[in-house]
Amino acid sequence: MxxxxxxxxxxxxxxxxxxxxxxxxxxxxxxxxxxxxxxxxxxxxxxxxxxxxxxxxxxxxxxxxxxxxxxxxxxxxxxxxxxxxxxxxxxxxxxxxxxxxxxxxxxxxxxxxxxxxxVHAVIQNRRFHPGVRKIRRLLDQGLIGEITTVNIDFFVPAHFGGFREKMDHILLADMAIHPFDTARYLIGGNAESVYCEEWNPKGSWWQHGASAHAIFRMTGGIRCTFRGSWCSEGLRTPWDSVWRIVGTKGTICWDGLENIRGEYVKKEKKDGLFYDTQDFAPAEDPDPNETRGHFSVMYQFLRDIEEGIPAETRSTDNIQSLAMVLGAIESAKLGQRVQISV
Ligand SMILES: NC(=O)c1ccc[n+]([C@@H]2O[C@H](COP(=O)([O-])OP(=O)(O)OC[C@H]3O[C@@H](n4cnc5c(N)ncnc54)[C@H](O)[C@@H]3O)[C@@H](O)[C@H]2O)c1
Structure with a gap:
């Protein structure tokens, strides 16, 4: 630019x-x-x-x-x-x-x-994390085959004070959009329906909805689960959550920081109950302009204005991540699975 x-x-x-x-x-x-x-x-x-x-x-x-x-x-x-x-x-x-x-x-x-x-775009910075970009590269190589399942765990007992502690549906409305958006990026698809339970656990310092469990049905029948809490003291997860991505031929696990591990079925050779597996070679380093959170979103936004290359987080796309949040809240209120559409 x-x-x-x-x-x-x-x-x-x-x-x-x-x-x-x-x-x-x-x-x-x-x-x-x-x-x-x-x-x-x-x-x-x-x-x-x-x-x-x-x-x-x-x-x-x-x-x-x-x-x-x-x-x-x-x-x-x-x-x-x-x-x-x-x-x-x-x-x-x-x-x-x-x-x-x-x-x-x-x-x-x-x-x-x-x-x-x-151009109208949204700061959805957590998809621009080096770990997320590396996982996407591994997925694109096809080693784990086709994704069937994504599990996300987020347990961060933050004490912010301010507007958040007084918001309804705080975990889903304020934070969950980040992992939901990252899941959409990794899967390359959108949510079709969701069942969610949301509650405010004993001892919560939040007004409403500090914990939630959601099960999304995504494009192609992929199931994506989110288990999260803003009020779970001890053994907290990183801000980017802990991830397990299961495919037809293997699995990738990410600790939300530096450590990405992957295993895929090497040959169709059984040892007892299980097929032999092989570890992944580490993913190549991603493009540095794509791994810097706010900087990367802003960079893509300005490039969109100047060169017409659509920013990933244009509002026309980001509405799908918002729909996951609103769908989960709706499901929690109704106590039943709801369809998600924009
Ligand atoms: N992307 C992320 O990782 C991330 C992290 C934290 C917060 N956020 C988001 O950033 C936004 C701001 O959060 P924050 O933590 O900085 O909040 P904050 O309360 O610290 O700051 C918000 C500011 O906006 C001002 N403001 C409110 N309405 C205004 C108006 N109509 N005109 C001008 N100023 C106005 C307030 O006076 C306040 O100073 C929120 O949407 C929040 O969800 C994103």
Whole structure:
């Protein structure tokens, strides 16, 4: 990429530091910092030595500064309003996950972007993890055959405070979209239906839904299970979960960090009950532009604007990950399996 873009950064809370760091590295100029609380905007300006003007509302920023891009790092409930304003004012929009609070809102944003010929994408950073990219390479080599099953375990007893502890369906609504999206990336398909149970375990410091178990039926009959909790003290898993991917000829396990192990059936030669298996050779290192979380999403978003190469996390695709979250919540509420469609 060669062009320089100017961006209005909206929402200067906890996550915005990662955005500004990535923007600086890529060469995006921050032309305004916007937050309802100007102190947050001021703090980011000073931390990153930005000379951009500060605003406590987006309308004034749009009226005042020159920009091609809007970065939305506000709280989830504000995404629809902030993104709509950006798209209606001719700005390409990159927003934090989740894309929206409902499929109706998501479609409104997708339609607005399409009508105005603008790129609209979502920060779904965890699919851009070196481990995920390596596993995808191994899967593409076909050593484990066709995927039949994906199991995901997420047990992270985080004590955030703030808006999260007061949200309903907190685990599914705030966190589960990451592993759901990663599962879609690895499988190369979407969810068709889900059965989910969600509860708030004894001792929970969350208002609602800190634990959930979900079983998805994915494209091609693949089953994807998610077992997760925000309130399980001790022996926590990494943020990227612990994974087992089973195929027709073998299995890949990932500890969510550096360790990926794989075994596949070598020859159709039995030793007692079991066929002989062989370990995988380590996967090659993936493209460094694809393994850096927020940086990688931002890179693809800007490349999409400049070169028309669709970003993986365009809202037209990301709506499928949102649908998994909303489907799981719906199933948990109804106590029955529900169909997933966008
Ligand atoms: N991708 C990830 O790994 C990841 C991790 C954490 C959070 N997030 C997402 O990032 C977003 C922000 O989370 P956070 O932890 O930074 O929250 P935060 O509460 O620390 O910051 C959000 C900021 O947005 C501001 N804001 C809210 N509505 C606004 C509006 N209409 N106009 C301008 N400013 C507004 C708030 O004043 C606040 O300063 C959320 O959507 C969250 O889900 C993503």
């Amino acid at each position: 060669t062009s320089k873009f100017a961006a209005i950064m909206v929402g200067c809370g906890a996550m915005s530091a990662e955005w500004i760091r990535s923007a600086k590295e890529i060469g995006v100029q921050i032309s305004a910092l916007v937050d309802l609380n100007l102190e947050f905007a001021r703090a980011r300006a000073s931390e990153f030595q930005l000379e951009a003007p500060l605003f406590d509302n987006l309308d004034d920023a749009i009226r005042t500064v020159q920009a091609e891009v809007l970065f939305d790092c506000t709280v989830p409930a504000a995404h629809i309003e902030v993104d709509s304003k950006g798209l209606m004012n001719g700005l390409h929009v990159l927003e934090e996950k989740p894309l929206a609070m409902s499929l109706t809102e998501a479609h409104r944003l997708i339609d607005l972007a399409e009508r105005n010929k603008l």
